[in-house]
Amino acid sequence: MSQTIEIPDFKNEPLFDFSKEEIRRDINNTLEGAESIFGFRFPAIISGIDTYGVDISFKTRNPADIDQVIGNFYGTTEKDVDNAISVILGSREVSEWAQSSMKERAPYLKKIANNFREMRHFLTALVVYEEGKIRTEADADVCEAIDFLEYYSEYGPFLEELNNKTLLNFPGQRNEARYLPGSPVPIFVSIQPWNFPVAISVGPTCAALLAGYSVIYKPSVYSSVVGYYIAKCIYDSGIPPDVFHFLPGSGRVVGKYLIDHPRVTGVAFTGSTDVGSSIEKSVFDFNREHIKSLSPALRFKKKVAALETGGKNAIIVDSDADVDQAVVGVYKSSFGYSGQKCSACSRLIIVDSGTRLYDAVLSRLSERIADTKIGMPKDEATQMGPLINKSAVNNFYSYLNLAEAEGGRILVRGNVPAYLNGYFVEPVIVANVGANSRFAQEEIFAPALAVFKVSTFGDALMLANNTEFGLTGGVYSRNPVNIQMAKKYFNVGNLYINQKCTGAIVGRQPFGGFKMSGNGTKAGGWDYLLNFLYRKNISEDTMRHGAVLE
Amino acid sequence: MTENDVVLLEEKSKPMAESLERVMRELKPTMSLTIMLLRLAGKDKKLRSKLLEFIDVMPSLGGNRKKIRNHFRMYMDEHRHRFPVPYKQMLNVMNIPVVSLWCAGVMEWVIKNKFAPHFIIKDKDELFELSSLYSADNCGVMADFLGEKVLTKKESEQFIRKYQEAMGWVDRGIVHVSVKPSSLYPFFEPEHYSLAKREAEVTLYGMFVSAFMQYNSRVTLDAEHYALRDLTEDVFCQVVSELKISGCDNFGIAVQAYLKDSMGSAERFVGVAKKRGAPLMVRLVKGAYWDTEVEIANQNGWSVPVFENKEETDRNFNRIALYLLENSDYIRFYPATHNPKSIAFVYTAMNELGLLNNNEFMNNFAYQVLYGLGESPRKALAQMHLPTLVYAPMGNLMEGMSYFARRILENTSNEGFLFTLVDE
Numbered sequence: 014m015s016q017t018i019e020i021p022d023f024k025n026e027p028l029f030d031f032s033k034e035e036i037r038r039d040i041n042n043t044l045e046g047a048e049s050i051f052g053f054r055f056p057a058i059i060s061g062i063d064t065y066g067v068d069i070s071f072k073t074r075n076p077a078d079i080d081q082v083i084g085n086f087y088g089t090t091e092k093d094v095d096n097a098i099s100v101i102l103g104s105r106e107v108s109e110w111a112q113s114s115m116k117e118r119a120p121y122l123k124k125i126a127n128n129f130r131e132m133r134h135f136l137t138a139l140v141v142y143e144e145g146k147i148r149t150e151a152d153a154d155v156c157e158a159i160d161f162l163e164y165y166s167e168y169g170p171f172l173e174e175l176n177n178k179t180l181l182n183f184p185g186q187r188n189e190a191r192y193l194p195g196s197p198v199p200i201f202v203s204i205q206p207w208n209f210p211v212a213i214s215v216g217p218t219c220a221a222l223l224a225g226y227s228v229i230y231k232p233s234v235y236s237s238v239v240g241y242y243i244a245k246c247i248y249d250s251g252i253p254p255d256v257f258h259f260l261p262g263s264g265r266v267v268g269k270y271l272i273d274h275p276r277v278t279g280v281a282f283t284g285s286t287d288v289g290s291s292i293e294k295s296v297f298d299f300n301r302e303h304i305k306s307l308s309p310a311l312r313f314k315k316k317v318a319a320l321e322t323g324g325k326n327a328i329i330v331d332s333d334a335d336v337d338q339a340v341v342g343v344y345k346s347s348f349g350y351s352g353q354k355c356s357a358c359s360r361l362i363i364v365d366s367g368t369r370l371y372d373a374v375l376s377r378l379s380e381r382i383a384d385t386k387i388g389m390p391k392d393e394a395t396q397m398g399p400l401i402n403k404s405a406v407n408n409f410y411s412y413l414n415l416a417e418a419e420g421g422r423i424l425v426r427g428n429v430p431a432y433l434n435g436y437f438v439e440p441v442i443v444a445n446v447g448a449n450s451r452f453a454q455e456e457i458f459a460p461a462l463a464v465f466k467v468s469t470f471g472d473a474l475m476l477a478n479n480t481e482f483g484l485t486g487g488v489y490s491r492n493p494v495n496i497q498m499a500k501k502y503f504n505v506g507n508l509y510i511n512q513k514c515t516g517a518i519v520g521r522q523p524f525g526g527f528k529m530s531g532n533g534t535k536a537g538g539w540d541y542l543l544n545f546l547y548r549k550n551i552s553e554d555t556m557r558h559g560a561v562l563e
Numbered sequence: 564m565t566e567n568d569v570v571l572l573e574e575k576s577k578p579m580a581e582s583l584e585r586v587m588r589e590l591k592p593t594m595s596l597t598i599m600l601l602r603l604a605g606k607d608k609k610l611r612s613k614l615l616e617f618i619d620v621m622p623s624l625g626g627n628r629k630k631i632r633n634h635f636r637m638y639m640d641e642h643r644h645r646f647p648v649p650y651k652q653m654l655n656v657m658n659i660p661v662v663s664l665w666c667a668g669v670m671e672w673v674i675k676n677k678f679a680p681h682f683i684i685k686d687k688d689e690l691f692e693l694s695s696l697y698s699a700d701n702c703g704v705m706a707d708f709l710g711e712k713v714l715t716k717k718e719s720e721q722f723i724r725k726y727q728e729a730m731g732w733v734d735r736g737i738v739h740v741s742v743k744p745s746s747l748y749p750f751f752e753p754e755h756y757s758l759a760k761r762e763a764e765v766t767l768y769g770m771f772v773s774a775f776m777q778y779n780s781r782v783t784l785d786a787e788h789y790a791l792r793d794l795t796e797d798v799f800c801q802v803v804s805e806l807k808i809s810g811c812d813n814f815g816i817a818v819q820a821y822l823k824d825s826m827g828s829a830e831r832f833v834g835v836a837k838k839r840g841a842p843l844m845v846r847l848v849k850g851a852y853w854d855t856e857v858e859i860a861n862q863n864g865w866s867v868p869v870f871e872n873k874e875e876t877d878r879n880f881n882r883i884a885l886y887l888l889e890n891s892d893y894i895r896f897y898p899a900t901h902n903p904k905s906i907a908f909v910y911t912a913m914n915e916l917g918l919l920n921n922n923e924f925m926n927n928f929a930y931q932v933l934y935g936l937g938e939s940p941r942k943a944l945a946q947m948h949l950p951t952l953v954y955a956p957m958g959n960l961m962e963g964m965s966y967f968a969r970r971i972l973e974n975t976s977n978e979g980f981l982f983t984l985v986d987e
Contacts, residue, residue, distance in 0.1 A: 024864060148754075380717055
């Protein structure tokens with residue numbers, strides 16, 4: 014007897030089509046209006062209840078205009094974490110949430126998605142101001158969040174169904190599979206970055222909610238107003254309030270305390286490789302040391318970590334590449350959002366066996382960078398905005414100094430208008446740095462591209478793989494043999510051929526890397542949910558003295 | 564104008580369309596290697612894509628025979644079985660080392676010297692030759708510059724210099740110049756609308772002023788992808804509205820009839836022309852990016868901006884043509900089509916409106932055809948003593964690649980429906 018199962022019909026949220034006048038007008042209006050809500054105090058939220066502390070401990074600012082405060086925050090403390098966790102531990106809602114099925118939880122994700130749709134313009138504007146993204150990049154961030162919600166809400170129930178329909182059943186024996194979060198009181202901590210403040214926050218947070226966990230969400234201190242509105246959208250779905258808590262605050266204080274907390278059963282983290290590694294280590298130590306000390310009723314298999322960390326991604330331009338296409342692709346991959354994407358291209362490898370391709374690509378790319386208009390992200394005319402904060406700027410210049418000390422030659426520096434009062438830097442291309450130099454090996458997270466010339470495609474692949482990371486990679490080539498070679502040997506989680514290596518789309522390019530770039534999770538693919546789930550199999554004998562019970 | 568008028572005129576124009584089709588068939592170019600290849604590729608999609616792939620990569624191989632041979636082998640190997648037997652035998656030759664290199668050289672020569680010249684003009688000398696050759700037929704030439712994508716300001720400036728030079732060719736008989744909107748500014752894209760608009764306006768303004776004041780050349784802004792459509796039209800309308808000089812009818816723009824909302828563009832231009840008090844030129848085309856528009860819309864989840872079948876496009880072409888002819892006081896009309904039905908429709912409409920005997924109108928009217936591909940309609944129209952204008956794309960193979968590929972695509976696909984060379 015064969016059973017059919019329908020593959021969910023998922024469609025990506027369409028991006029704004031900025032060629033349409035009404036869309037441009039709406040966004041411009043929202044951007045103008047949004048400034049009126051800036052500078053207020055924002056709370057932490059525990060079980061849906063606003064919580065204000067005594068002091069304002071941090072502010073978020075517009076990185077393009079450092080005098081503009083976006084929001085004032087009461088930074089949460091260890092005590093707030095303990096409060097939230099004790100609410101979770103004592104809540105009936107939490108255990109009911111954990112015991113329900115993904116099919117029952119999925120409608121909440123759909124409602125959250127709708128809440129995002131209703132706030133789409135506002136959220137886009139907020140990302141423009143708080144993160145310094147230009148409007149197209151901000152729009153993509155919001156749409157990706159909606160995609161995650163729709164995608165996981167479709168594929169969670171699909172997995173349940175798939176599991177049950179593929180089990181063999183016989184008269185007299187009933188077999189059943191359930192996906193469970195692996196603990197009676199499952200708590201996931203979601204610690205998320207500022208660079209995709211909507212999408213990367215919503216993806217893991219809501220995947221964990223769908224999987225039955227209660228979630229404590231801590232946004233970056235640089236994107237906490239965005240984080241606040243995400244929390245609002247989640248609560249407004251009517252989700253049981255005890256299963257979700259919003260605790261803005263410093264990563265060093267509250268973030269670390271959350272990760273190490275003995276009651277926390279899982280950690281989703283996106284950010285630097287250093288922090289990611291330390292989380293992995295602390296989770297490992299915890300599983301080894303502390304698990305025995307838990308009471309049997311609370312014991313669970315082990316604490317898990319879903320990590321997405323850094324990259325030092327390379328694009329190879331083969332000798333027969335379409336130069337127009339390659340220049341545009343590298344430009345977008347390397348300098349989109351000022352290079353502040355884990356997927357960004359920071360190494361360009363050009364295959365040039367005496368055809369002057371290296372010069373052709375670099376002269377066009379350099380001129381394009383020099384022609385790029387750097388300015389306020391809220392302006393439609395701006396093509397590149399600022400970095401996120403002062404330390405990012407310092408970091409950029411220290412790597413630039415390092416590159417020069419390592420023998421690097423700066424081929425081009427973009428133009429930053431003098432009137433700007435933000436964390437702006439000039440995008441650069443640097444040649445002549447060694448393949449093993451720090452400039453070519455470490456993630457800079459800024460518009461800094463190292464370029465290399467090699468004479469064969471094989472050399473290009475070797476160089477591309479010469480990194481501790483393995484997130485994204487790109488190949489511009491029209492040589493089918495080389496493309497096959499890249500498919501086999503380019504050691505990255507996301508390989509892009511003849512297209513830019515950033516902007517992974519949910520359901521099309523499930524995203525996550527190899528090596529030090531993460532621990533194998535693929536955000537925006539159905540198997541991402543398996544990071545949060547344990548499978549429980551139940552087999553029941555339904556035979557009574559030869560009679561089969563129905 | 565009502566929909567009924569269009570239908571009636573279509574009906575009326577049928578006999579002429581039929582006779583025109585007969586004449587065009589007689590004038591059809593003799594069988595050539597190019598046509599043979601196009602036919603072969605038209606029958607097999609996979610093969611067509613391999614052929615396109617090969618032609619596309621050719622210029623980047625820098626004439627290196629070994630590379631050309633290797634790429635040819637790589638592209639064709641898995642499709643060997645698709646070829647008829649004699650071709651298959653020919654392909655085997657590519658495995659013999661010395662012979663294969665020689666073959667690669669021949670292939671490059673054929674593409675460069677036989678295939679490409681069907682579609683593209685090499686340089687301005689060839690253009691001048693063409694112009695003097697055609698002048699006997701009451702046929703003009705519109706200079707169009709092919710080129711790689713404009714990615715930098717420097718590249719944009721190079722293009723502008725070419726346009727400026729071409730405007731000076733009026734006394735060589737080349738009155739019309741076509742300008743690509745995306746060449747006006749390296750970031751001519753809707754994402755940075757106000758910036759792109761401002762920058763392109765400044766450039767276009769300068770160009771239009773010198774076209775009128777200095778050269779009396781006629782400059783038409785071309786139509787590219789749908790994403791650039793509104794931007795292009797906004798730039799154009801702004802600039803021509805500022806240049807309110809009486810009698811100045813030197814400026815034009817293209818309308819793509821395959822766009823569902825293209826009638827709106829036509830109406831807009833009539834409105835602008837009325838306001839500025841001097842006529843505008845409108846070049847009515849069917850549209851050359853059909854496949855791309857459908858793909859982009861589907862990938863982004865946007866509604867498809869183009870009609871999805873040929874009949875609707877043809878009908879819309881006629882609709883807009885009639886509308887523009889009815890507004891001939893404001894619009895200099897240049898219908899660009901090789902389709903005998905569309906040609907006949909325009910003729911019939913002009914006849915109905917009494918425009919054929921209107922000298923003022925006819926002096927500013929021409930059917931447009933593409934260089935090379937439009938020889939049979941051009942000759943047929945010349946026999947009828949109707950004015951024609953040949954759109955002549957100029958550049959080397961590398962520069963012409965995207966144009967070249969588009970034309971191959973159109974002439975080998977069932978869906979691509981603008982100009983057909985192998986009209987069967």
